Amino acid sequence: MADRIKKFFQKKKVDAKFKMAGPGHKLSESTLSSQSSNVSKKDAPVKRSGLSEESKVAAEAALQRLQSKRENPSFNTSLAAIQAQVKKELENERANEAAAASASKAPPSEQPRRETVEDLPRNYAASGVYFKCPLISNDILPRDEWKKNIKTFLYEQLEEERGLTACLIIQSCNNNREKIDTCVETLCKYLENIITHPEDEKFQKIRMSNRAFTERVQPIEGSMELLIAAGFEQQRVTNADGVEEDYLVFQKENVPTVESLVNLIEALRTAEPIQLELDRNLQVLLPSQAANKVQLPPSFYALSPEEIKREQQLRAEAIERSQMLRTKAMREKDEIREMRKYKFAIIRVRFPDGILLQGTFSVYERYTEIHEFVRENLEHDLPFVLNTPTGHKLIPDEDANKTLIDLRIVPATILTFAWHSSVAEQIHNSPNKDVFLKPEVMVLVQEV
Template structure:
């Protein structure tokens, strides 16, 4: 069989060499072109779509591979997004690993000596505890899973979560809302029930926003190829077929949900932890996630710390000091706060650097058995924090880490004692069950 195919190849090669010539002829002369009287044949004919599919199927059979499944638009989008998310997660994980390695190398501390293992977040859709590199991928996958339960809600989440440009989201939501309003105000007008996908407004304002088409399909629009006046080929339209009053009222409600939509964001997990009384309460070793710095910046920070600089001896204006304080505040993304209780035990939690002081009071109150009782939090230096303060933690010099002291309101405690009561219970049992000792 092999010899048979080799003979065929030789025969084809021989015929393609052109007409023969005598040995005495000048080999440099060009062969004469013979002009055919018939129509010229094209050199290459593009195979039709059907021929391409048949060829692909034949190749698949030859290779022993199954034919590829036809993907819907949503399947294609999900597959593309999944690949992009995996690439993003991998890149972010590598970046975080580099920062962590640089930080550990610079301070010589291994993870077990850190005051907190890291920064963690809670997915509002699944309740899962996630690292910084996991949160975005997990939330997007959770939104995709919601399509099986409520496609309208899932598509609204897509629009407000997957797209970073809020102005583009606002413009797309406005146009989609206008589509629905036109249908509801003119239920018998067929032109309002069709969206031409090649339309300039749709192409520039709606299509680029992820989740917009999914929302339109979720509220009842269907993809249909329709004839267009003056064109031979059909074009794709999104068409709403139903027009009964109940369906229109439902569309209005879904439009309102779209307009009220908010991005799905992972919430910072406080990672509450109780510690026994310890002289090391003011000693903090933070992981690199707390810093808004890259690996090179962390190394530079370590070098600067090793240098003895007496800044108090420098003559600086108030404006210079304020600018320096602002630079210091921007260095940190998170704050690790500890609260020493009257019994000596210590409560620890993680906060965003730009959260309000009231968030700390709320965290402490939720961790106490008798959190209803008024108390005070005192910062180092004797500065008392107020629960009604609108200041952020980084504006109160509470970042990146600080030890606060809790004290009960003296007047309330006096009333309780006078009434024959006892001192308040402190930390909740679930925290005391996992109490640790500070290194």
């Protein structure tokens, strides 16, 4: 059944590509006539919203960098400019730290005043959390938009493949897993009774006012579509008391064979919700950009930001009152509880040249996912290590299965990149020793 579901989605993707290919024409037609007929049949061009000014600037900058690489492939002017910019920023950063240190020693009257600036969305480390759904399309969208798209997509398939589609709607368009499981078991029981007792009319009617039906089945989206696919029709039936009620009545002629009901039960029990894949939202940042982009958007929190701030304030007050009585185990327990308030984390990897590679991860993903994320963006596929801010060296063999919460790198952290000692000398003698990321990744460096 899993293979059948996979083929179902593959067929839909192929159909979508075929429809996008445009109208067909006969092989006997000349090229000119077919082109002219196609032009006459074309609909009005689809209007697309224009790029924002910020997007235009970024696109032009990226094109210029690519063009410069093509004109002089022996010298990467884009990389050289980036390295110069990074060097300048690191020098400014050190100068600012020195100035801050000297200012802190000055009398209070001479210390510079700090102005409070309201956080703006442009200071977010990421604009949001985005997902992919390869089964349906290559779009990258927020979760809520994907839920709408999945629902729309499934309902569009009902006429062609009602039974299997209804199973997917039940699993993908409802939220309460316990209620979904209860609905599935109830639906399977309806169908199993028909298969086991094919001549018993008692099992071929479902009273729609029945409590089991109204509580377990009817509220679940997709359940009615499933029963229609199983051969049921809604009818007004007079009950034993002479009162007309709404019933779902099984019609044998609506089902080709009993085997189709068996397949429907199997589909109900094996179908799974359509899964979304977290998009890494890859970014490449200069040091100054990384310093400015520190705020997390609301979509990163398991709780609302207001609730988290309120709890943090209460916990801070409680810690101040009982700080001397708290053990290390108690502090670690509170730290983990605090991290579980987040659903996603920003992981940045700082390279020796100052460039930072950023990705979005679920807090329950393993370290191996971070390692793979870095590896697939490197210019040289060689062993490397990542170090946490506390100096802990992350070793794939030991830390591969540890979650981000286990590693205490939630909700955001900067890991330091270094080549593994086994290849450090090889890299040091290489003419490209200062090149870390792939050229197509470096093109993503955001303009200041």
